Amino acid sequence: xxxxxxxxxxxxxxxxxxxxxxxxxxxxxxxxxxxxxxxxxxxxxxxxxxxxxxxxxxxxxxxxxxxxxxxxxxxxxxxxxxxxxxxxxxxxxxxxxxxxxxxxxxxxxxxxxxxxxxxxxxxxxxxxxxxxxxxxxxxxxxxxxxxxxxxxxxxxxxxxxxxxxxxxxxxxxxxxxxxxxxxxxxxxxxxxxxxxxxxxxxxxxxxxxxxxxxxxxxxxxxxxxxxxxxxxxxxxxxxxxxxxxxxxxxxxxxxxxxxxxxxxxxxxxxxxxxxxxxxxxxxxx
Amino acid sequence: xxxxxxxxxxxxxxxxxxxxxxxxxxxxxxxxxxxxxxxxxxxxxxxxxxxxxxxxxxxxxxxxxxxxxxxxxxxxxxxxxxxxxxxxxxxxxxxxxxxxxxxxxxxxxxxxxxxxxxxxxxxxxxxxxxxxxxxxxxxxxxxxxxxxxxxxxxxxxxxxxxxxxxxxxxxxxxxxxxxxxxxxxxxxxxxxxxxxxxxxxxxxxxxxxxxxxxxxxxxxxxxxxxxxxxxxxxxxxxxxxxxxxxxxxxxxxxxxxxxxxxxxxxxxxx
Numbered sequence: 001x002x003x004x005x006x007x008x009x010x011x012x013x014x015x016x017x018x019x020x021x022x023x024x025x026x027x028x029x030x031x032x033x034x035x036x037x038x039x040x041x042x043x044x045x046x047x048x049x050x051x052x053x054x055x056x057x058x059x060x061x062x063x064x065x066x067x068x069x070x071x072x073x074x075x076x077x078x079x080x081x082x083x084x085x086x087x088x089x090x091x092x093x094x095x096x097x098x099x100x101x102x103x104x105x106x107x108x109x110x111x112x113x114x115x116x117x118x119x120x121x122x123x124x125x126x127x128x129x130x131x132x133x134x135x136x137x138x139x140x141x142x143x144x145x146x147x148x149x150x151x152x153x154x155x156x157x158x159x160x161x162x163x164x165x166x167x168x169x170x171x172x173x174x175x176x177x178x179x180x181x182x183x184x185x186x187x188x189x190x191x192x193x194x195x196x197x198x199x200x201x202x203x204x205x206x207x208x209x210x211x212x213x214x215x216x217x218x219x220x221x222x223x224x225x226x227x228x229x230x231x232x233x234x235x236x237x238x239x240x241x242x243x244x245x246x247x248x249x250x251x252x253x254x255x256x257x258x259x260x261x262x263x264x265x266x267x268x269x270x271x272x273x274x275x276x277x278x279x280x281x282x283x284x285x
Numbered sequence: 286x287x288x289x290x291x292x293x294x295x296x297x298x299x300x301x302x303x304x305x306x307x308x309x310x311x312x313x314x315x316x317x318x319x320x321x322x323x324x325x326x327x328x329x330x331x332x333x334x335x336x337x338x339x340x341x342x343x344x345x346x347x348x349x350x351x352x353x354x355x356x357x358x359x360x361x362x363x364x365x366x367x368x369x370x371x372x373x374x375x376x377x378x379x380x381x382x383x384x385x386x387x388x389x390x391x392x393x394x395x396x397x398x399x400x401x402x403x404x405x406x407x408x409x410x411x412x413x414x415x416x417x418x419x420x421x422x423x424x425x426x427x428x429x430x431x432x433x434x435x436x437x438x439x440x441x442x443x444x445x446x447x448x449x450x451x452x453x454x455x456x457x458x459x460x461x462x463x464x465x466x467x468x469x470x471x472x473x474x475x476x477x478x479x480x481x482x483x484x485x486x487x488x489x490x491x492x493x494x495x496x497x498x499x500x501x502x503x504x505x506x507x508x509x510x511x512x513x514x515x516x517x518x519x520x521x522x523x524x525x526x527x528x529x530x531x532x533x534x535x536x537x538x539x540x541x542x543x544x545x546x547x548x549x550x551x552x553x554x555x
Contacts, residue, residue, distance in 0.1 A: 007372040011453075018365035018424075019380060025421045026387050029398035036401050089297045092290045094544070102533045104298070105542065106526060111301040113525035115482035117499040118518040121506055122304030125311070162300070174543030194286040223391025225485050226503065240393045240485075247397055247489055253404075260397045264390055 037258040047254050055258040064242075064259070068266060071222060071238040074153075076270075078160040079217040083210055085161075086168040091202065093169075094177045112166030120230040123159050124150060127231070151233045159227035164217040171216055175209040211278045218274075219267050239263050305522055312515035330512040334520070340501070340513065347481055347498040350412065354419035355476035359469050361420065362427035367461065370435035381432070388425035395422045396489040403490065410494035418490050419480045426479070427472025434468035471541070478525060 040050035058064070093104055126132045129148035137143040149155055179202065187197040203210075221227075225240045239259055246256035315325025334340050365384055369377045387395050399418040403409055442464070446456040484499040492500050498521075502514050532538050 004371065004373040007368065007374060011368055011372060014364045015368050015380070018361045019383070021361050022383050022387075022421065022424075025402070025417055026383070026395070026398070029402035030394075032401045032405055033394075033398045085293070085297065088289070088293050092294055102538055104294070105538050106529045106533060107298060107301055109529040110305070110522060110526045113478050113482065113521070113529075114304065115484065115499050115502075115518075115521065117482070117484050117502050118308065118521065119304060121502070121510075121514065122307045122518070125307050125510075126303060131311075162304070165301070170542060177539070177544035219389065219391065223393050223485075225393060230506075240391060243393050243397060244485060244489065247400060248492070253397075253401060256397055257401065260394050264394055267391065 033257045034261060036254050037261055039254040039257075041252050041254045046251065055255045058255060059258050059262055067237070067239055067242060068262065070236075071240075071263075072266060072270060074157060074160065074236075074238065075218050075221040078157060078164060078221045079214040081157070081161050082164050082168040082217045083214050086165060086172060086213065087206070087210060090169050090172040090176050091179075091198075094173065094179070095181070108166050108169050111162075112170070114163075116163055116224060116226045119163050120159060120226040123155065123162065124230050127155050127158075150231045151236065153232070153236050155231040156228050156236045159231045160221040160224055163224060163227060164220045167220060168213045168217050171213040172206070172209055175206060179205060208278070211274060215271055215274055218270065222263065222267055239266075308515045308518045308522070311510075312512055312519045314512055330516040331520075333513050334516050337513070339496075340517070343496050343498045343501040346412065346495050350415050350419060350487070350495075350497060351477045351480040354416045354423065354480050355473045357416065357420035358424040358476045359427045359473050361424040362431055362472060363465070363469060366428050366431035366435055367457070367465070370432055371461075381428075384428045385425045387422050392422065392483070392485050393489075396486040399486065400489045410491045412491070412495050414490050415487050415495055415497070418486050419476075419483060422483075422486060423476035423479055426475040427469060430468040430472040430475070431465055434465055438464055474528070478528075482521070 035049075036047070037055055038051050038053070039047045040052055040054070041047045093101065096104070127149040129146050132146070132149070134143060134146040134149070138146050183205075184197050184201055187201045188194065192200065222238065223240055224238070225244045228236055228238045228241050229244075240263070243256045243259045243263065246252045246259065312330055313326050313328065315327040334344075362384070365380065368374070369381055374380070395418065399414065403411075403414050408414065438461070443456050443460050446460045447453075451459065482499060483497075484503065487495070487497045488500050488503070496504065498517060502517060505511060505514055529538065532541060
């Protein structure tokens with residue numbers, strides 16, 4: 001490729017619209033949110049501009065720190081589960097031929113386009129007592145009595161995995177299709193079992209994309225609001241649920257802003273940490 | 286390995302399809318409450334979707350917001366993707382990061398940011414607030430697809446045009462832009478589908494005045510389940526599945542999702 005030219009003044013002018021939009025409707029709102037986190041909340045009314053640390057102090061109460069740790073924990077767990085299932089699945093998928101391959105892709109894309117609203121609601125029904133999985137088991141004579149599996153921790157985890165899973169597959173997909181079958185064939189010709197080939201050849205090649213998929217699931221599920229709200233008890237709620245509740249029902253917008261900034265920092269830190277660990281350990285191998 | 290493959294693929298497909306089955310069954314259940322085994326068969330819930338004025342209003346809001354915000358997202362993303370890839374700009378990584386940042390952060394951040402932004406301007410509860418919020422949040426998708434197209438574009442084409450005497454504007458209009466159209470359409474479609482399904486931003490920005498379909502569904506669920514909700518969901522799923530199936534029939538779905546065609550060819554041969 002030839003050396004790219006320096007832009008003229010007029011070309012830079014073309015950038016004004018997109019950059020202006022992003023600054024006005026993303027950076028400035030973020031700035032206002034930061035400012036709002038120092039505002040004073042008027043109970044029963046709204047909030048007034050001020051500069052106080054009350055919201056930030058409230059954030060560092062054990063109950064909210066515990067919520068933050070819980071959110072990070074359950075989202076990391078969702079990332080782990082998604083990768084453990086999506087990696088072999090996508091690997092098998094990319095090795096399939098013609099029609100089954102395309103049909104599976106359509107299924108994955110249809111699941112991806114499901115609204116979080118619909119996912120939360122259908123798992124709510126599926127895991128419920130009235131007309132869920134347990135009713136089918138009773139009907140088949142496997143169980144004696146129907147049972148409710150939500151609200152529970154497992155239900156929230158399952159829902160989070162469901163919404164993130166298609167994205168996870170689509171992140172892994174391009175790289176795994178590029179994995180040349182000749183490489184795995186070579187390993188097997190040299191006497192490695194399929195299992196050993198998978199662990200010693202496929203996994204190391206796929207490592208960076210696995211980390212990317214893991215991070216994607218983590219950040220994605222951290223932002224989920226409805227899943228935890230529908231499928232969990234308050235003790236299973238993530239920070240997003242608290243932020244949305246404070247911003248709407250309780251009308252404590254300053255505290256919602258404080259938690260939102262905290263959530264941003266948390267996700268950036270975890271992403272940076274995982275990236276760091278990844279680059280460190282790769283050098284060792 | 287073969288057994289493992291069958292087990293993994295079957296389990297994942299059952300997992301992915303389970304919610305779709307529940308919704309489909311619920312939407313044609315005659316009984317007002319969802320029960321198992323289902324009783325009777327009725328399409329009245331689908332009819333209600335188009336006769337009930339509340340649902341119709343929500344459909345109109347959702348479609349308007351999704352179309353306009355996806356168009357605006359492409360308008361924001363195209364010049365950004367083009368200039369950053371076509372020219373040497375020192376701050377390019379910074380601008381690109383700014384473009385993908387809204388989508389990289391949890392949506393609740395954008396939602397709350399836009400809420401306090403519109404509150405501070407006093408311009409509250411309008412449909413354009415949601416359109417702009419969605420456009421910014423989803424502009425990342427066309428930005429990524431168009432940037433990819435810029436990277437993989439054959440540089441000889443615009444260069445040839447310039448050698449033949451076209452100025453930059455003409456080159457862009459007659460060569461680069463037509464080559465970018467497929468990626469713009471892809472980005473538009475992705476933004477459109479995700480905007481139709483988006484809940485938390487719509488809810489916090491103007492949820493009390495502009496009831497989009499997802500917002501109306503959640504509000505409805507808080508008062509209890511009605512089969513109409515399941516009917517809406519089925520319509521959504523059908524639209525998505527049809528779109529992707531058409532893609533698979535007329536285009537190359539695997540390539541569209543980033544598969545390497547040469548390798549896929551090899552898989553087919555073995």
